[in-house]
Amino acid sequence: MAKIKGDIVINTERCKGCEVCIAACPFTVIAMSKDVNSKGYHFAMKVNDECTGCTNCAVVCPDGVITVYRAKVTTE
Amino acid sequence: MEEQFEKIEIRKPENIVYKKTDLLVDRPLSYCPGCGHGTVHRMLMEVLEEMNIYEKTIGVSPVGCSVLAYDFLNIDMIGAAHGRAPAVATAVKRLWPDHFVFTYQGDGDLAAIGTAETIHACNRGENFTIIFINNGIYGMTGGQMAPTTLPGMRSSTSPYGRDVPTMGHPLKITELVAQLPGVHFVTRQAVHTPGNVRKTKKALRKAFELQKENKGVAFVEVVSNCNSGWKMTPVQANKWMEEHMFPFYPLGDIKVDGKLVEKKEMVDKE
Numbered sequence: 001m002a003k004i005k006g007d008i009v010i011n012t013e014r015c016k017g018c019e020v021c022i023a024a025c026p027f028t029v030i031a032m033s034k035d036v037n038s039k040g041y042h043f044a045m046k047v048n049d050e051c052t053g054c055t056n057c058a059v060v061c062p063d064g065v066i067t068v069y070r071a072k073v074t075t076e
Numbered sequence: 077m078e079e080q081f082e083k084i085e086i087r088k089p090e091n092i093v094y095k096k097t098d099l100l101v102d103r104p105l106s107y108c109p110g111c112g113h114g115t116v117h118r119m120l121m122e123v124l125e126e127m128n129i130y131e132k133t134i135g136v137s138p139v140g141c142s143v144l145a146y147d148f149l150n151i152d153m154i155g156a157a158h159g160r161a162p163a164v165a166t167a168v169k170r171l172w173p174d175h176f177v178f179t180y181q182g183d184g185d186l187a188a189i190g191t192a193e194t195i196h197a198c199n200r201g202e203n204f205t206i207i208f209i210n211n212g213i214y215g216m217t218g219g220q221m222a223p224t225t226l227p228g229m230r231s232s233t234s235p236y237g238r239d240v241p242t243m244g245h246p247l248k249i250t251e252l253v254a255q256l257p258g259v260h261f262v263t264r265q266a267v268h269t270p271g272n273v274r275k276t277k278k279a280l281r282k283a284f285e286l287q288k289e290n291k292g293v294a295f296v297e298v299v300s301n302c303n304s305g306w307k308m309t310p311v312q313a314n315k316w317m318e319e320h321m322f323p324f325y326p327l328g329d330i331k332v333d334g335k336l337v338e339k340k341e342m343v344d345k346e
Binding site: 005017018019024041058059064068069070 | 086091093094096112268303314
């Protein structure tokens with residue numbers, strides 16, 4: 001069965017930890033990390049594989065740090 | 077979990093569905109975390125890229141938080157004196173009528189010190205786009221009260237809330253300019269949710285397409301947050317904006333094709 005799978009890549013160095021993407025994600029794929037980047041912000045990170053590639057997080061991100069991938073994956 | 081994804085190899089260049097446009101530089105933006113300016117910058121650059129007019133576009137940056145917009149937007153920009161962006165844009169558009177011109181202004185710039193320039197540029201019906209970011213506060217200078225501050229809203233110069241008898245009423249400059257005959261398209265949008273961001277992008281695209289037809293000013297207001305000035309986290313600020321800003325500044329089109337939209341429709345579109 002073909003299924004739409006998505007993936008996100010977050011540029012953690014540019015993330016400012018505003019958490020707007022967390023509120024925008026319909027599948028709670030994103031959470032804040034305990035680590036900080038070089039500017040001292042807790043950055044967003046992907047915590048599960050529910051992502052469908054809807055691009056909501058990337059669209060609302062004020063700093064444009066999220067790149068979204070989407071592909072059809074065939075599973076048996 | 078991330079390793080599982082690499083196994084099925086979704087991260088390929090051909091699978092990219094969303095990526096920050098190259099017209100926005102890679103330098104980190106100077107705005108506070110969660111600020112709407114970054115989103116509006118990105119949507120603006122995406123519109124210029126999709127319309128393929130970025131080589132023929134000249135922007136006028138204001139004074140305010142977005143004074144450094146020329147550092148982030150990889151197009152031709154001019155910095156104007158405080159509030160004078162519409163006057164500078166008038167000159168640019170008249171000298172380069174085949175170019176696309178926009179001003180990018182905050183509420184302190186457009187609705188306070190630049191009220192005269194804004195109203196007269198709109199009344200003359202100049203053919204450029206005005207992008208107005210309204211956060212109800214002077215963000216850059218430390219959260220002082222602006223003309224657009226809501227009644228009862230706290231700011232650093234109205235610590236007990238804006239008192240209307242002594243401090244006056246908030247100025248709905250967008251409704252004001254919508255009355256002028258030189259204005260062709262007026263809309264009010266927001267950028268706090270994915271749906272609203274997409275609507276803002278559509279409104280920006282329409283505003284730039286109208287410049288081809290030389291119909292008059294296209295005025296796009298974006299109600300934005302100022303979490304630093306409002307002393308809230310970005311998510312709280314977005315919620316506060318929904319609860320307090322939107323009843324006073326309802327979202328939706330105010331003037332389309334030179335005709336005012338009935339108020340009933342504005343409420344429905346919210």
